[in-house]
Amino acid sequence: MESVTHRMSAVVLTGTEQLAFQDRPAPRALPGQSVIKVLACGLCGTDRHIVHGEYPSRPPLILGHEFAGVVHEPSPDGDIPSGTLVSIDPNISCGSCHACTHGSTAFCPRRLALGVDLDGGLAELCIVPDTQMYPVDQQVDPVRLAFAEPLACCLRGTDLAGDLAGARVAVVGGGVMGQLTAQLARLGGASAVTMVTRQAERRRLAVDLGATSACAPGEGHLGAHDVVFECAGASGTLQVSVDLARAGGTVIVLGITPQDHTYPINPYDLVAREIRIQGSFLNPRTQRRAADLVAAGLLQLDPLATRIVTLAQASESLVQAPGPSDIKVIVRPG
Ligand SMILES: [Zn+2]
Ligand SMILES: [Zn+2]
Structure with a gap:
């Protein structure tokens, strides 16, 4: 035995x-x-x-x-x-x-x-x-x-976005990835962070945790954000994200959708507004920083x-x- x-x-x-x-x-x-x-x-x-x-x-x-x-x-x-x-x-x-x-x-x-x-x-x-x-x-x-693990994935996303100091940021999706990314954007010096999500409860939470504003998808300042983080991983939220980006802006896609899902996208709009869509996958070499950030108590x-x-x-x-x-x-x- x-x-x-x-x-x-x-x-x-x-x-x-x-x-x-x-x-x-x-x-x-x-x-x-x-x-x-x-x-x-x-x-x-x-x-x-x-x-x-x-x-x-x-x-x-x-x-x-x-x-x-x-x-x-x-x-x-x-x-x-x-x-x-x-x-x-x-x-x-x-x-x-x-x-x-x-x-x-x-x-x-x-x-x-x-x-x-x-x-x-x-x-x-x-x-x-x-x-x-x-x-x-x-x-x-x-x-x-x-x-630390989801945070490390969000750090990969903010790294790919580049310097966020003074940036106007939108975060699409009020789940854990969105809430962490919104906090990281604030820590990174973004001048404005807008949480975009359907659920009013999640909008309130994001504002409590430091987002400067919150709105529902389709609302807010379309075409006005330097960086948009797509953290919802749902059908349609990529388009919501592209619509929020300014001309020359960047959309970082962190949300995981089922493998076989596809999005319709307007190629003319991408070209005419020079939108950069960048995927962000996993946590290459960011776990140490994420663990240190958690230990430092800088995030809620x-x-x-x-x-x-x-x-x-x-x-x-x-x-x-x-x-x-x-x-x-x-x-x-x-
Ligand atoms: Zn996970
Ligand atoms: Zn290898």
Whole structure:
């Protein structure tokens, strides 16, 4: 008989639309890989797309890619001691291909992600390569640290936008990516940040957290924004974003839509107004900065953690469509 400490609970995707709360063997540390005790794991739209078979994954699989925890069993050859609080970058790239050696780790053809291709953080324990762990001060609230992964993706987006000092920015979409991006734009010195979303609750939240104004899609100052961040990932929001951009402006597309969705777009308008549409994918080399930003307390994250649930309740939260007042559900396995 295995002792109780060698088993753990986990949320396992067993097939499309099939989630199970399972008792699993606990992982053991390996050379270069430590076992993390998960303290907090965020649920996100990507998880929901995976559950519905709209985003590629490899079941059977423990979901969860936005997590933080403490080192439970360090790798035999590692230098991060037991008990260290770590933020985890779930995207593991090979480090040796052309994309990796040219700073484009998100395009690594051998990239594997915890919670997407490999077992992730919706479990009591998770095995994580030491290269993916970023130690942070012990005092940081793990719930806040669970925001580091989406924040790292937003940092990629703001990096691609360039210098935001004095810029007039619009953010389309009031979910977690939009709320984080709006805060980053303010930190980056944007002179105006307008939150554009259908839900009045999310408009109010954005203004509470520092956006200078908020409006519904189709309203506001069309053609007046230097940079527009598309963070909704819904049909039609790309056009909403293009309409908000000024001539010569940039639209950064962060929102993830189902893989087969297409948008109608007006090419004449793109040409005549020289609109730049730029995609932003994952978090290449931004996780350290994101974890440091969380640790520095420069962002308001607590109002975004709108629901804290147990591991046993996670499956239910994954299959339910989030309501307007749900920004981020955080799972606390402990
Ligand atoms: Zn995510
Ligand atoms: Zn690579």
